[in-house]
Amino acid sequence: MMQKKKLLDIVRDKIRVKHYSISTERTYLYWIKYYILFHNKKHPIEMEKAEIELFLTYLATQKRVSPTTQNQAFSAILFLYKEVLGVDTKEWNIQALRAQERKHIPVVLTRDEVKKVIENLDGIYNLIVSLMYGCGLRMNEALNLRIKDIDFGFDKVYIWDSKSLKDRTLPLPQKLKQRLLAQVQIVSELHKKDLADGYGTVYMPYALEKKFPTAKHETKWQFLFPMKNISQDPRSKVFRRHHIHPATLGRNIKVAVQKARIHKRVTSHTFRHSYATHLLQNGFIQELLGHKSVETTMIYTPCRGGDEQIEGVQFA
Template sequence: MQTPQKPTSSPQGKKLLDQYKEAIRLKQYSPRTEKTYVEWIRQYILFHNKRHPKEMAASEVKQFITHLVVDRKASASTQNQVISAILFLYRNVLHIELDQTDLGFIRPKRGKRVPTVLSKNEAKAIIQNMIPPYKLMVQIMYGSGLRLMECLRLRIKDIDFENHRILVYDGKGGDDRQTPLPDSIIPALREHLAKTRAIHEKDLAHGRGSVHMPYALAKKFPNADKSWIWQYVFPATTFFTDKEDGVMRRHHIHETALQRTIKQAATLAKIEKRVTPHTFRHSFATHLLQAGYDIRTVQELLGHKDVKTTMIYTHVLQRGANAVKSPLD
């Protein structure tokens, strides 16, 4: 895809997209959100032949959104994401408040979706067809309800063996929470961490062993990036060079590797459902509700801000006041 030139518009000479990134970081949005938003702004500028956004208004925004929906068949969630990215640009960087009534559209509402849920036997069958360390990662997502990136970003300090819990820091929405550590995986997890520690000590012996530190902790704790407790639970097999400081580091396993492995395992287990990493989080929540745990407890374990989000799992329960038995049965 052709990349548009980055226009400038700051008295200090900063390029527009640099200003945009800075504004996003001030709001403490996640790096993934930053990357996605920046790419949508690039496409918005490119669509209008590299015109500066300050020269455009609601009509140009509408044209771009219409193009995405009509020509590229963008979903409602994608449409909402693009609208948010563009409105953020005008409000927080250009300091222009677009009148959304002039845009000729409203944010589309996503239809209700019933999540794909595995039975306990199906979940176990998929796990049995996986190899380490992916098997252990799926066991954590299913047994603790973690999101994909929450699992990948786990660090040694986040595993609390004594209290049988996993601490999730800076989850979706920026909140921290704790969730149970399954007793059944503790021996395998300890064995995995012993191997991981051996890799880390070997890295240190070769003058490496550094890991990316979140926020400004690298400055606050200069040597923490090489300490054991800050290392990833599931480190990658190769190194990468950090663009920010040029240091060669070992990152966590890439999400696509786990996604691909889960798909292969589901095929081997002959599960005729669309299985993704998030399916195990859905199954975690549903099985807890089926076991009789109250929805507020499940909400807290999942890290949902609104109980309405957790309520989607009640639609797949086969019990309770809303359970309906087919007249054919």
């Protein structure tokens, strides 16, 4: 007799069918489980608007979570009802006490500070951060680059399925072109070794692995910034080489900032903020940043109007 699947297993399957990231999968499963436990393991199909509002209000008033965290929990619960249980929640008009939103002014580095941080980064981390600043990339956009995404003939960088599932192209910083060519060669040689050792496959997005079953072995699909070691994919359990972990890049940036003796709160996203602020001296950059809303880009406008001028994309 076939055993009935547990609810969280069904949620996990639905998330993977939707091709959500592993981090989104973990976040959604966490909040859905928390929601169920909060209501003493009552099945979600037996709960409606009141239970959702009670849980979200609890997060805001008792747990004092941030607005972002509360929104994550809300998104996970909506996914559960809409995608898994097939319940239309639009008519519920869910109203809960919202976590107090704080407006954060983006931390921006001067060009000299950017240069100092990059100079204190070694090897591949130096190249990644230089590219992030030179193109205004989000950290995940940089780490998810494949060899095929760098067009050396037309000097373009292609960003696929980024935030809001938007694609865009960016000018390739000329000062990085030779270093990136060298990085492609390094990855190509590493890929040959992996293939010889019985590995060499790479994670393929969406349904491409089924549509192009041999593509996962091809050099052009390999990550531009791969990990040093082979690791096991948490979903497929296949051993292969993934891209550098975000936490590893974050640690290297933190150490570099300390060495540069910069007393600002610097994260990987700070280089995107700095890129935006520096370019605003020459004009409007919503398209380059890939912002969905003009209001998102406008958070940088108070910094506009400096005396320095730049030509194109400049970086240390």
